[in-house]
Amino acid sequence: MARFLRALLATALLFAAQCALAAPLTVFAAASLKESLDEAARAYRRETGTPVRVSCAASSALARQLAQGAPADVVLLADRDWMDHLGERGLLRGRTRHDLLGNALVLIAPRDARPARLSLAQPSTVLAALGDGRLALALTASVPAGRYARAALASHGLWAPLRPRVVEAENVRAALLLVARGEARMGVVYRTDALAEPRVRVLATFPGRSHPPIVYPVAVVAASRHPRAEAFAQWLRTPPARAIFRRHGFVAPR
Secondary structure, three states, X not given: OHHHHHHHHHHHHHHHHHHHHHOOEEEEEEHHHHHHHHHHHHHHHXXXXXXXXXXXXXHHHHHHHHHOOOOOOEEEOOOHXXXXXXXXXXXXXXXXXXXXXXXXXEEEEEOOOOOOOOEOOEHHHHHHHHOOOOEEEEOXXXXXXXXXXXXXXXXXXXXXXXXXXXXXXXXXHHXXXXXXXXXXXXXXXXXXXXXXXXXXXXXXXXXXHHOOOOEEEEEEEOOOOOOOHHHHHHHOOOHHHHHHHHHOOOEOOO
């Protein structure tokens, strides 16, 4: 009887472990990572059998959700400050955080638009090209892409004159969509966003020195109980994962 009970317990434990591994791993990710992380999730499932569920939104919104107890296993933001915000509140698992990716900031217009020639070194040409149109940005007070954009525009003497023409969107993908639909004449988004949207084209790339470094840190959420959370966060640094991110335009962090 004792031998039977031990065998039954071992079977139950094995079944529980298999169920845990088969449970979806939830990743909170910055909106600009949508296509690349979806592809990475598929690749990880093929390799390990573990399904990965990706939830994308503005880094600020994700950080607030986690602070309010939203369930997630891994978090990947577009901003060190918001990740610091989580770390200071004890919401990240120790020693799992690292800088994963970098990006660039670009000025875009609808694909079919034909604005006059412009140069970021000559602010008057940007103002002339925008005319009475709107400039789409992510929220400049809280969303990383919006804060980077404001800093980049200010460094070129463009923020003050353009401020009345700015329309702010809840995240960088929403700003991208305004331009893609022709509802804004220009926008400032990440280079990877422009690559993901065929209805826009890049007019100029902001120099890296014009804004804080764009860095995407990743970490395991302290409350996660998924047995593969740390393994997935580490897998994102492997050559197969890095190849996926490179195809989507991301670079190594600086």
